[in-house]
Amino acid sequence: NAGVTQTPKFRILKIGQSMTLQCTQDMNHNYMYWYRQDPGMGLKLIYYSVGAGITDKGEVPNGYNVSRSTTEDFPLRLELAAPSQTSVYFCASSPSVDEQYFGPGTRLTVT
Amino acid sequence: LAKTTQPISMDSYEGQEVNITCSHNNIATNDYITWYQQFPSQGPRFIIQGYKTKVTNEVASLFIPADRKSSTLSLPRVSLSDTAVYYCLVGEAGKLIFGQGTELSVKP
Numbered sequence: 001n002a003g004v005t006q007t008p009k010f011r012i013l014k015i016g017q018s019m020t021l022q023c024t025q026d027m028n029h030n031y032m033y034w035y036r037q038d039p040g041m042g043l044k045l046i047y048y049s050v051g052a053g054i055t056d057k058g059e060v061p062n063g064y065n066v067s068r069s070t071t072e073d074f075p076l077r078l079e080l081a082a083p084s085q086t087s088v089y090f091c092a093s094s095p096s097v098d099e100q101y102f103g104p105g106t107r108l109t110v111t
Numbered sequence: 112l113a114k115t116t117q118p119i120s121m122d123s124y125e126g127q128e129v130n131i132t133c134s135h136n137n138i139a140t141n142d143y144i145t146w147y148q149q150f151p152s153q154g155p156r157f158i159i160q161g162y163k164t165k166v167t168n169e170v171a172s173l174f175i176p177a178d179r180k181s182s183t184l185s186l187p188r189v190s191l192s193d194t195a196v197y198y199c200l201v202g203e204a205g206k207l208i209f210g211q212g213t214e215l216s217v218k219p
Contacts, residue, residue: 004154035209042198042209043155059208090154099145100207102154 001026004103006091012109013081021076021106023091029101031094032074033058034066036087037105043090049074081110115199120214129186131213133199136180144175144182145207147198155198155209159184189217 007022025032030051035043035058045058049068063085065077074093078085088107092100116134123129135144143162147155159166161173161182172185186193196212 042211044209045207092154099157099160100147100155102156105152105154 003027004091004093004101006089006103006106008106009104010107012111013078015081015083015110017081018077018079019081019108021078021089021091021108023074023076023103024072025074025091025093025101026072027093027095027101028071029093029095030071031096031100032068033092033094033100034064034074034076035090035092036060036085037090038087046076046089078108083110086110114208115201115210117197117199117210117213119211120216122216122218123189124218125190126188129189129193129215129217131184131186131197131199131215132181133184134181135199135201138179138201141203142201143203144173144179145200146171146173146184147200147209149196149198149212158197186215189215191217191219193217 004025033048034046037043044060046064047066049055052068052071055066068074086109088105090105091103094100145160146158148158149155159171159173163175166173174183194217196214198209198212200207
């Protein structure tokens, strides 16, 4: 099993551009999550999903959108990128309330 | 959502036992207590989870008093490779909040 994979690993965006961060898991987990982590800080939940077709907002959803058309994939969309979205983005999945499995992260810089 | 409070940092030496305490005064009945470890430039890794009393696995123990308003992660005989940030989370799936964590530094 590959676990949770994220692409790209690094990306530099100009202000106002858009992009999609990809996340795929092969563990058949129902729950998937997107977090962002700013330097020296803990992770903040952006969006989560409890199953295909179901998504909900976390702590910091503004400026982001998600979709969950399949169990495996949970892409995060950034529209009109802003410098405040410079961060490391982690995707995670879990079977239920149990442990979350994290991907390697995407380092995004908006200039 | 239950908020957690942990020490910002701790120092230890190789071979010592390390105990990191987390306060969560407004924990709800359905909430679990979960601890994660994070190394630089990596995603967090699950360490242990519990609901009440004591839980032990191959890497750590988790002590939870009867009132569940706090919990203590115990790492036996730490090594240099245990240097990391440790997060205490309280809540249900999809509602977990990561605080700032405890930065543990293990010295030789």
